[in-house]
Structure formats: C-alpha cells, structure tokens
Amino acid sequence: MEDFLEKSMSRLRRASERAAERTAKMHTFDHVDTRETLEELVGRKLKGRKLILVSNREPYAHVYQGEDVTWFRSAGGLTIALDSMAAACQAVWICHGGGNADFTVTDPQGRVAVPPDRPRYTLKRLRLSREEEQGYYEGFSNETLWPLCHVTYTRPRFSFKDWQTYQAVNDKFAKAVLEEADEGSIVFLQDYHLSLVASMLKKERPDLTTVLFWHIPWPNPEIFRIFPWKTELLDGLLSNDILGFHLRYHAENFMETVGLELECQADWDRMLIRRQQRSSRVRAYPISIDFKGIFEQAESSSVVRACQDLRRQFRLTGRKVGLGVDRLDYTKGIPERLDALDRLFERYPEHRGQFTFVQVGTPSRTHLEDYKQVVSTVEQRCDEVNEKYGQDGWQPVVFLKGHQNFDTLIPFYKLADLCLVSSLHDGMNLVAKEFVAASSNDRGVLILSPFTGAARELEQALLVNPYDTEAFAESIHQALSMPAEDQKVRLERMRHTVAENNIYTWAQAILNDVVRLAEDSQINPAPAA
Ligand code: ADQ
Numbered sequence: 001m002e003d004f005l006e007k008s009m010s011r012l013r014r015a016s017e018r019a020a021e022r023t024a025k026m027h028t029f030d031h032v033d034t035r036e037t038l039e040e041l042v043g044r045k046l047k048g049r050k051l052i053l054v055s056n057r058e059p060y061a062h063v064y065q066g067e068d069v070t071w072f073r074s075a076g077g078l079t080i081a082l083d084s085m086a087a088a089c090q091a092v093w094i095c096h097g098g099g100n101a102d103f104t105v106t107d108p109q110g111r112v113a114v115p116p117d118r119p120r121y122t123l124k125r126l127r128l129s130r131e132e133e134q135g136y137y138e139g140f141s142n143e144t145l146w147p148l149c150h151v152t153y154t155r156p157r158f159s160f161k162d163w164q165t166y167q168a169v170n171d172k173f174a175k176a177v178l179e180e181a182d183e184g185s186i187v188f189l190q191d192y193h194l195s196l197v198a199s200m201l202k203k204e205r206p207d208l209t210t211v212l213f214w215h216i217p218w219p220n221p222e223i224f225r226i227f228p229w230k231t232e233l234l235d236g237l238l239s240n241d242i243l244g245f246h247l248r249y250h251a252e253n254f255m256e257t258v259g260l261e262l263e264c265q266a267d268w269d270r271m272l273i274r275r276q277q278r279s280s281r282v283r284a285y286p287i288s289i290d291f292k293g294i295f296e297q298a299e300s301s302s303v304v305r306a307c308q309d310l311r312r313q314f315r316l317t318g319r320k321v322g323l324g325v326d327r328l329d330y331t332k333g334i335p336e337r338l339d340a341l342d343r344l345f346e347r348y349p350e351h352r353g354q355f356t357f358v359q360v361g362t363p364s365r366t367h368l369e370d371y372k373q374v375v376s377t378v379e380q381r382c383d384e385v386n387e388k389y390g391q392d393g394w395q396p397v398v399f400l401k402g403h404q405n406f407d408t409l410i411p412f413y414k415l416a417d418l419c420l421v422s423s424l425h426d427g428m429n430l431v432a433k434e435f436v437a438a439s440s441n442d443r444g445v446l447i448l449s450p451f452t453g454a455a456r457e458l459e460q461a462l463l464v465n466p467y468d469t470e471a472f473a474e475s476i477h478q479a480l481s482m483p484a485e486d487q488k489v490r491l492e493r494m495r496h497t498v499a500e501n502n503i504y505t506w507a508q509a510i511l512n513d514v515v516r517l518a519e520d521s522q523i524n525p526a527p528a529a
Contacts, residue, residue, distance in 0.1 A: 029292055033504035039088040041508050045515045046089065050182045053093040054173055054197065055190035056137065058123065059083045060114045061099030069101040071116045073406070082190065084290055085507040087120035094176050096137075097125030109179070126176055128169060134367075135165025137193065142365050145192045148227060149216045150331045150425040151451075154370060158228050167196060170236075174200035181208055186514055189240070191215045196236035209518040211242040211510060213285065216427045217453075218250040221257040230261055238264075238273055238280045241517050244510060246428045246453040248284040255282055281517070285509050286457060289433045291502040295495075297407070298414045298438040306411035314358065314398050316415070320480055322357040323416035325409060325431045327364040328374050328401075333422035333449060333466040334361065335374075338381040338397070340422075340472035345389045345396060348477050353394045355480060357420075360412060362403045375401070413438035418445040418479040421452060422466035428453035432461070433498045442488045445479035447472075457497050460490035 042051075059082065062071045073083075086093050097103060097110065102125050106112045110126060113119035128136070139162035147154040174197045177187055181201075189197055189212040198210040214237075224230060237243055238258065245251045251271060259266045264275035271282045297303060311317045322341075326332040337359075345352055361378060365371045382399040389396045413419070419435040429452040436446060436458065448454060448461035455463055464475040 029295065029499045032292055032499045033502055033508060034292055035084055035088055035290075035504060038085065038504040038507055042089045042511065045511060046186070049515075049518065050180075050185040051089045051091040052177055052180055052185055052187045053082060053086055053091050053190070054177060054187065054194060055082065055093070055095050056141070056193035058095040058097060058099070058102075058125065059086070059093065060116060060123065061097075062101040062105050062112075062116075063099045064101045069104055071099075072403075073115075083115075084503055087115075088504075088507070090121050092122045092124055092180050094124045094126065094173065094180065096128050096133075098133075103127065110176075124176060124180065126172060128172075132165055132169050132172075135159075135162045136169035138365065138367050140166035141193045142368060143370075145195075146216065146331075148223070149192065149219050151217075151219065151223065152331050152424045154330060156227075163229055170194060170196035171200055173197050177201055177208075178204060181205060183207060184209070184518060186211070186518060188213070188510070188514070195233050199236045199239035202239045209514055209521065210240045211244065211514045212237065212240045213244040213287075213510070214250070214254075214427075215246070215287070217247075217425055218245055218253045218257070220253050221260045224257050225261070234258055234262055235275075238262075238275055238278065240280055241521075242281045242283060242510075242514055244283050244285045246284065246286050247456060249456075250427070250453075251282045251284045281513070283513065285506055286453060286501060287428050287430070287506050288498060288502045289430055289437060290504070291433075291437050291495075291499045294410065294434060294437040295499075298410050303411050303414055306408075307415040310411055310415060314356070315393065315395070316356055316358075319353075319394075320351075320355045320417040321415055322355065322476070323412055323419045323435070324357070324359040324361070324421075325412065325419075325434075326359075326361055328361045328371065328378060329364055330370055330374050331423055331425055333424045334359065335377050335381055336424070336466040336469070336472070337420050337422045338378070338385060339469045340420075340466075340476060341397065342381075342385050342388070343469050343473035344476045345385070347473055351477070351480060352389055352396070353391060356394070356396060356398060358398045358400065358412065358416075360400045360404055360409065363401065409434070410438050414441065416444060418447060418476070420476070421446065421448050421454070422464075422472070423449045423452050424466060426452040426454070430454075432458060436491065436494045436498050439491060442491060443484065444491060445482055445487055446490075446494065447475050447479055457501065458494050460493045 057074055060071055060073055062069055106125055111122050111124050114123045139159055143157040148156040173194060185208055187208055187210045189210060192214060198212060201208055201210060255266055258264055258273055262275060264273050266273055273280045324337055326334060341357055363375055382397045385397050386395055413435050421429055421432045423429055432446060432448055432454040446458060446461040448458060448463055449466050450463045462475045462479060464472050466472060
C-alpha cells in the first residue's frame, strides 16, 4: 500500500514538474515579436498611409466542391509568411486569382475580404488568361528566372514570346496597383514574378514608395550574364526604393551584377545603387516564421493526440521517425535525400525496422515537364528503397503526396526525431525553421543543406552537402545516435535564434526602413526623371 502511494505521489510530482517546465518554457519567449507588436508598430508608423501588397500567388483561393464554393489557404513560404503581415496592416493585397471559383465571391473590382472565415484585409484578384499564365508564370517565371537563379544545373529556357507576356502581365499588375493607390502609398512587391512593376508604377506615380523582396537566391554575375533581357530586368528592379534579399551574400551578388552590367554608381558602404537620378537601397532581411504561434500550437494537447494517431496510422510506434516536408521541386534535393537513406540502410543495417522516414510532398507547378519528372523520380526512388529493405510490416519510407493543411503538419514536426532539409539551393527554407519551432519536446535533430539561407542562421544543425551521399548517410546515422542532451542544447540554441528573428521581426525591419524612406522623400523629394 505504501509502495503504491509512493508511486502515485512521485507520478504526480513528475507531472506537475513537467507542467511547470512547459509554462516556464512558454514564458521564455514572452519578449519576442508577435502579431500584436507588428500591429502596434504598423498603426504607429504608417500614420494612415496605405499599404499595398502585391504577389503572384493568392493567400486564399476559392474553388468549387460539387455545386458549392469552398476555400483553402495556399501552401508556400511566401503566402504563409505575408498573411500575418497583411492582417496586421489591414492591407490591400493584389494577386492572381487562380481558383476556379475565385470570381464568384468578388465584387466587380475583383475584391473580397479575407481570411474568408475572419476577414482582416482586402484581396484584389486579377484575371489572367491561360496564355498569360503560360507565358508569364509557367514560362518566364518558372522556366527562365527560377532555374537561372537556383544553381541546380537545370537549364533556363529563354523564349522571347514568354518575355513579352511577362512584360504585359507586369503591366497589368501595375495598373491594378494604380487603381488602389492613394497619395504616398507604400507598395510592397513580392518576388521574381513582378520584377518590372515598380518601373511601370514610378512613371505614373513617383510619389509611391516601392519595395521588392526577392525570395529566391540572386546568382553570381557569371551566371546572370547569359540572361538576354538583363538590362531591362535590372532597370525594373532598380526602380524600387528598396530591394530586399534573404542574405547579405545575395545582396552583394546583386550589387556586383549591377556594377558589371549597367552604367551606375555602386556605393558599397551604404549598399546603395544610383542610376539615372534614382537611388535603390539593397538590403538583407532574412525571412522567418511565426515562431510563437507554431511553438505554442505544438505544445497543445490536440497536437499530442494527433502525434499518437500518426504513430498508429503509419506504424511508427517504437520506431525513430525522420521527416521531409517540401513542395515537390527539383531544387529541394528530394532524390538526393532518398539516395542517402538507401545508403544508410545499406551501411547501417541496425536501423532497418527501427527507423521510418516520412516524406510529405505537395505537387507544385504541375504543368511543367521538369516538375512532373520530380514527382515520378521521388515515387520511383521511394518504391525502390521500400522494395529493397522493407520487411515484416516495416516500410522504410512513407511518401505522403499532396497538400496538407498547415495545422496537420505540426504533429509531423513534433513527432519527428530528425528532419531532413537537403535543398540543392534555397533562398531561405522555412521548413527548417518550422521544425525547430515545433519540436518543442526538446528532441529532434535538424540535418540541413549548407546551400539554404537558413544554414547561415541555424548553426547548430548538422550541415551536410546533399550531393555527397556518403556524408549525408553518415549524418543521418549521427542524428539517430545523438545523445539526448546534445539534441536538447542544439535545439534550444536554434529555437532562440528563430524566436528572436521571427516573421514579425522581418516585417518590422522592412516596414521601418520603407517608412523612414517615405518620410525622407517628403522632406527631400527626388528630382523628376
Ligand atoms: P518555398 O520554395 O516554397 O519558398 P520554403 O521556404 O521551405 O520553400 O517554404 C515552404 C512552405 O510550404 C513551408 O511553410 C511549409 O510548411 C509549406 N509546405 C511545404 N510542403 C507542404 C505540404 N506538403 N503541405 C503543406 N504545406 C507545405 C520560397 C523560397 C524559399 C523561401 C520562401 C520564403 O524558395 O527559399 O524560404 O520562399 O521566402
């Protein structure tokens, strides 16, 4: 009886210690920037100035489900990151309306309030014809600029017709901005799809302050010099008052490229380019995630239950779990990851039956041949590894193809013992940061490619070259054998980095700079071009 009481008491003590630890851990991040701090800053800083966000992809799409219209939130780092910012600023967000029911819910100007279940800001959707989508998005953006800027040895396609369509669609975006812009509005352009919008805007409305954030790497000048329309593209980008990149390294590549390709004055001390009586500041703003939101969600009891369900569903109980979460893109190095797993099971048979790798992959840009090829290569390599090593009900690789709601990704992050991010080249990579935030049980190893922007910040990850299959397999083995204390220390350090530099810090840094510039230009207006 005494023994029973003693055991119950000690169980209770342990449970209350764990609860106290959890509460303390939550409070560790009380000081970090959140949606509230961003909202407060925006209210104070913008002083009634309108903020217009512009991106290709829409954050919310409306689609038919039978006769009914339903909606979903898009996958992709860009849209997930900016949604919080738009909501905080009650912005107008202009984008391509790609959902098949998108225009059933908009007003005659293509406007609709979003998020659809809790409206916080206005989305203005643009209609693009199938030819426009092909030339501007699939062709020029994704078959030309994307492979040009990512060093993966995929040859960019240069089509004059696509270039013309890209220009026409950029013009369409610019006209939509002009319909919404008030005196002195701030325009925040997203990414490589919209390189020319600022030059079109500035011709009509020099009072607008424009900033463009380039979400992918900027290559070195040697790679960029083959691009047939480089002068026009660089001129378009230099029409922005601020140009943002994830890394100082990308910003420097851009400065060098411009210095070699255009007649201009490059001020390296101030990271400023002067050309034709205009100045553009070139800055690094490393993007991040909603750390606190993800961290707290991962601590919730519903996520704990979801982890147990996943363990049962995919036969993970008693096994270590590896995780990959990606858009199915050739830059993400997924076949290289599967090669490393193949080598791991070959070289270290003790992991057979003990370790399962779960790959969550959402198909992307599915009209393009290179992307169809990624899906079939990944499927084929998963089947090969499973056939080669699978035994007694154990499947080495579970491939979950399809889009997952972001909330359903969190239990995967939380239960994983290790996460593999093996990009061949990546501007930042938000998956690495999401894993760090969600593995809040102090267990989990991040294996990270040095060719991601994230590798500059997450120094406690195991860094490995994804092209080096032997070293990659060795890293997975090291992660599977890493002592708990070592995992905890590494995770804690990375968690602090991501907490301090989160998505709200990123948004605030850009807003601070752009508002300061808008105020300066009122004191000291730029001379007419
Ligand atoms: P992406 O190339 O899309 O972003 P990444 O930064 O990793 O790459 O963001 C992917 C996002 O999509 C993550 O938030 C992830 O949770 C989500 N996601 C991935 N697979 C998913 C799935 N199967 N289901 C649901 N969600 C999924 C581009 C650049 C990056 C840069 C970002 C932000 O290529 O380098 O980090 O923009 O600037």
